[in-house]
Amino acid sequence: MDAASDPFWDALEDGRFSLPSCRDCGEPFFPPAPVCPRCHARDVEWIESDAEGTLYAVTRQHRTAPGIPSPLVLGVVELDEGPRLLARVQAEYGDLEIGTRLRLEPCEYEGPVDRGRLSDRPFFEARPVE
Numbered sequence: 426m427d428a429a430s431d432p433f434w435d436a437l438e439d440g441r442f443s444l445p446s447c448r449d450c451g452e453p454f455f456p457p458a459p460v461c462p463r464c465h466a467r468d469v470e471w472i473e474s475d476a477e478g479t480l481y482a483v484t485r486q487h488r489t490a491p492g493i494p495s496p497l498v499l500g501v502v503e504l505d506e507g508p509r510l511l512a513r514v515q516a517e518y519g520d521l522e523i524g525t526r527l528r529l530e531p532c533e534y535e536g537p538v539d540r541g542r543l544s545d546r547p548f549f550e551a552r553p554v555e
């Protein structure tokens with residue numbers, strides 16, 4: 426995570442979820458980058474996301490790295506704006522199915538990875554939409 430992702434972390438700290446979006450091809454994308462991964466344009470803006478989407482894929486890990494809770498439910502969330510991203514899902518694996526509506530929310534990072542300059546920043550996780 427470098428300076429290109431700062432607007433994402435700034436928004437998350439305010440409880441908002443924002444995405445980089447290409448002004449040339451109009452496609453939002455994730456993870457943040459200074460160049461559009463689709464058309465390679467450098468004209469990137471930030472848009473507000475409603476942070477909601479659907480479960481695209483899910484797995485439950487029974488053996489996790491040291492410091493990571495087990496079992497761990499990980500999902501690929503397809504945001505309504507299009508980008509897919511990986512997130513811990515705060516739900517029982519058996520309560521999820523492909524297409525389950527999820528919302529991304531800021532949370533505290535509790536893992537063992539040294540996040541460097543992001544160590545004081547919130548992280549995010551997904552929860553089913555009630």
Ligand SMILES: [Zn+2]
Pocket residue numbers: 447448449450451452461462463464465466
């Ligand atoms: Zn583009």
